[in-house]
Amino acid sequence: DAGVIQSPRHEVTEMGQEVTLRCKPISGHDYLFWYRQTMMRGLELLIYFNNNVPIDDSGMPEDRFSAKMPNASFSTLKIQPSEPRDSAVYFCASSLPRTYGGYTFGSGTRLTVV
Amino acid sequence: SQQGEEDPQALSIQEGENATMNCSYKTSINNLQWYRQNSGRGLVHLILIRSNEREKHSGRLRVTLDTSKKSSSLLITASRAADTASYFCAPFYNQGGKLIFGQGTELSVKP
Numbered sequence: 001d002a003g004v005i006q007s008p009r010h011e012v013t014e015m016g017q018e019v020t021l022r023c024k025p026i027s028g029h030d031y032l033f034w035y036r037q038t039m040m041r042g043l044e045l046l047i048y049f050n051n052n053v054p055i056d057d058s059g060m061p062e063d064r065f066s067a068k069m070p071n072a073s074f075s076t077l078k079i080q081p082s083e084p085r086d087s088a089v090y091f092c093a094s095s096l097p098r099t100y101g102g103y104t105f106g107s108g109t110r111l112t113v114v
Numbered sequence: 115s116q117q118g119e120e121d122p123q124a125l126s127i128q129e130g131e132n133a134t135m136n137c138s139y140k141t142s143i144n145n146l147q148w149y150r151q152n153s154g155r156g157l158v159h160l161i162l163i164r165s166n167e168r169e170k171h172s173g174r175l176r177v178t179l180d181t182s183k184k185s186s187s188l189l190i191t192a193s194r195a196a197d198t199a200s201y202f203c204a205p206f207y208n209q210g211g212k213l214i215f216g217q218g219t220e221l222s223v224k225p
Contacts, residue, residue, distance in 0.1 A: 004156075033212070042200070043157075043215040056212060091156050102147050102159030103213060 004106035025094030119215040137203030194223035
């Protein structure tokens with residue numbers, strides 16, 4: 001298995017633009033998580049899905065952020081409009097039910113908003 | 115808070131020495147997981163210890179869990195320069211179903 005695949009690896013965009021981050025989880029994993037990592041705030045859980053259904057989006061910082069999972073093999077995290085404070089590394093992770101094992105993380109998308 | 119609290123925040127040792135990192139958490143858990151993050155990379159799952167286990171080994175890693183003290187420790191024996199990374203503990207609670215990560219322990223192993 002190729003693991004959790006995120007794209008793009010790097011994204012530089014101007015303030016006010018829409019940004020879409022993509023994630024392909026491991027086949028058979030029924031949980032998908034979006035995290036954001038910054039030096040100041042560490043690793044923050046934004047939202048997670050179970051069987052394509054959003055379960056907890058309490059970590060989504062503002063209405064500018066939205067996430068979807070249209071099917072078991074694809075998820076997007078969208079920021080519209082983007083702001084410089086959204087600059088961070090965004091990670092996607094997937095797992096089987098947590099009592100059976102740990103999360104598998106993707107390599108992340110480094111987002112820079114200028 | 116649902117996150118684990120790692121201690122120390124930073125640890126610097128020489129190659130060949132052992133490294134011990136500690137984790138404390140707040141309430142009853144189902145399991146506790148340890149992850150490693152190399153600079154610029156995603157987290158990698160190292161080991162999971164269930165609440166009814168007291169000790170677990172994986173290669174040079176040894177994890178202990180003391181549910182009465184709500185604490186865990188990760189021991190890396192005979193450390194190598196390649197072990198240089200940040201290490202995170204993540205308690206998994208019986209409800210809620212999500213892992214919240216703390217600030218981690220930054221381990222530096224000098225050759």
